[in-house]
Amino acid sequence: MLVKVLKVVGQIILLWIIYWLGNQITLLTGIKIPGNVIGMALLFGLLFSGLIKLEYVEDGASLLLKHMLFFFVPYAVGLMNWGEVFYNYGLILALAIVLGAVIPFFVVGYVVQLIHRGDKSC
Amino acid sequence: MLVIFFTIVLTIAAYWFSRYLFLRFGSPLLNIVIISTAIVIITLVTLGIPYETYAIGGDIMTFLLGPATVALxxxxxxxxxxxxxxxxxxxxxxxxxxxxxxxxxxxxxxxxxxxxxxxxxxxxxxxxxxxxxxxxxxxxxxxxxxxxxxxxxxxxxxxxxxxxxxxxxxxxxxxxxxxxxxxxxxxxxxxxxxxxxxxxxxxxxxxxxxxxxxxxxxxxxxxxxxx
Incomplete structure (x- = not known):
């Protein structure tokens, strides 16, 4: 049990180090890509090249991903300061959310089916 | 200090409760983020704790979000x-x-x-x-x-x-x-x-x-x- 806990903690520390490296790359190069995206690409590259084996990060990663929704809660609580905006512009915001979901739903589905069907006929 | 500790415990408890509801009933209407957030906001407003105080604990709680994204x-x-x-x-x-x-x-x-x-x-x-x-x-x-x-x-x-x-x-x-x-x-x-x-x-x-x-x-x- 203790060994398993230590293993998961160690893996999360490793993921944190990769995240930190991603942030440093963003800071040092000044590129406008979030550090977490660079970190993700970095981990993908490390896994792909075999420098990091899947077992080194898998358990820690699945724990974090399983509870990812938890991290959203503190951000969503920030809404309590934005009541006025929602009150004043509620209808437009609702429209933007609904149409901004329905239209891309259709676009992705349609485009993928079009290309995918093309694949099959070849 | 005690307030910050309280807001963290409150958020974790609200999350566990919402997650339990979702897993128990499996309805997409039981959205974990919405229910947890509602519980936290209602509690903060009732007790008169401003968001600025909550945000201190919020930073501690979201510390692992970066590594979680990398984990994707x-x-x-x-x-x-x-x-x-x-x-x-x-x-x-x-x-x-x-x-x-x-x-x-x-x-x-x-x-x-x-x-x-x-x-x-x-x-x-x-x-x-x-x-x-x-x-x-x-x-x-x-x-x-x-x-x-x-x-x-x-x-x-x-x-x-x-x-x-x-x-x-x-x-x-x-x-x-x-x-x-x-x-x-x-x-x-x-x-x-x-x-x-x-x-x-x-x-x-x-x-x-x-x-x-x-x-x-x-x-x-x-x-x-x-x-």
């Missing part, structure tokens, strides 16, 4: 054969979807005359929170507001997405998974997983790639069009 590379890596097999459809579909999603939301809110900060914050509504928070911070939006729009989009997609896709005659499992992941990120991915493994893997990949694509493009593009 793991499912992506595991599904790399799918990535290769449907490469073109995936890249074109997700790029088109992400672009349309940003353009629709920005166009509607610009026409509606909303403040600049709000327009920039809504642009990243379809990408998962850690990306959205970073995008809005870099482009001049508000991270909390961006997160709220993400949750709203995710909730809409997870409650209505599957019926909507069926209604739009999107029947291909790859296409359905990619749509759900591109538009409604993690919450859509959870629904796609309930539909099938292939849909789930596709949605997870779409969520990650849509996040990366939007993060790479939006910070350049937004300041140019939103004055």
């Amino acid at each position: 590379a793991v499912p992506l890596y595991k599904n790399r054969p799918l990535l290769k097999k449907y490469g073109l459809a995936i890249v074109v579909g997700i790029s088109a979807g992400s672009l349309v999603s940003v353009v629709t939301a920005v166009a509607i809110t610009m026409c509606g005359g909303l403040p600049r900060e709000v327009i920039i914050s809504i642009a990243s509504k379809s990408v998962t929170i850690p990306f959205a928070v970073e995008i809005s911070r870099i482009a001049g939006g508000n991270p909390a507001l961006a997160a709220a729009f993400v949750v709203a989009t995710g909730t809409f997609g997870s409650v209505l997405g599957r019926d909507l896709l069926t209604w739009l005659k999107i029947t291909d499992p790859v296409a359905r998974g990619l749509s759900l992941g591109t538009v409604s990120h993690g919450q859509g991915t959870a629904m796609a997983l309930m539909e099938g493994e292939q849909q789930g893997a596709m949605a997870g990949m779409a969520m990650a790639l849509a996040g990366v694509l939007t993060s790479a493009i939006a910070p350049f593009f937004l300041p140019l069009i939103v004055k």
Whole structure:
């Protein structure tokens, strides 16, 4: 049990180090890509090249991903300061959310089916 | 100090409770983020604790969000054969979807005359929170507001997405998974997983790639069009 806990903690520390490296790359190069995206690409590259084996990060990663929704809660609580905006512009915001979901739903589905069907006929 | 400790315990308790409700009843209406957030906000307002005090504990709680985002590379890596097999459809579909999603939301809110900060914050509504928070911070939006729009989009997609896709005659499992992941990120991915493994893997990949694509493009593009 203790060994398993230590293993998961160690893996999360490793993921944190990769995240930190991603942030440093963003800071040092000044590129406008979030550090977490660079970190993700970095981990993908490390896994792909075999420098990091899947077992080194898998358990820690699945724990974090399983509870990812938890991290959203503190951000969503920030809404309590934005009541006025929602009150004043509620209808437009609702429209933007609904149409901004329905239209891309259709676009992705349609485009993928079009290309995918093309694949099959070849 | 004690208040900060209390807000952290409160958030964890609210999360566990909402998660229990969701797992127990399995209804997409029992949205974990919405229920937890409502519990926390109602408690804070009742006890007269301002958001600024809550935010101190909030920073501690979201400390692991960065590593969690990096961890998204793991499912992506595991599904790399799918990535290769449907490469073109995936890249074109997700790029088109992400672009349309940003353009629709920005166009509607610009026409509606909303403040600049709000327009920039809504642009990243379809990408998962850690990306959205970073995008809005870099482009001049508000991270909390961006997160709220993400949750709203995710909730809409997870409650209505599957019926909507069926209604739009999107029947291909790859296409359905990619749509759900591109538009409604993690919450859509959870629904796609309930539909099938292939849909789930596709949605997870779409969520990650849509996040990366939007993060790479939006910070350049937004300041140019939103004055």
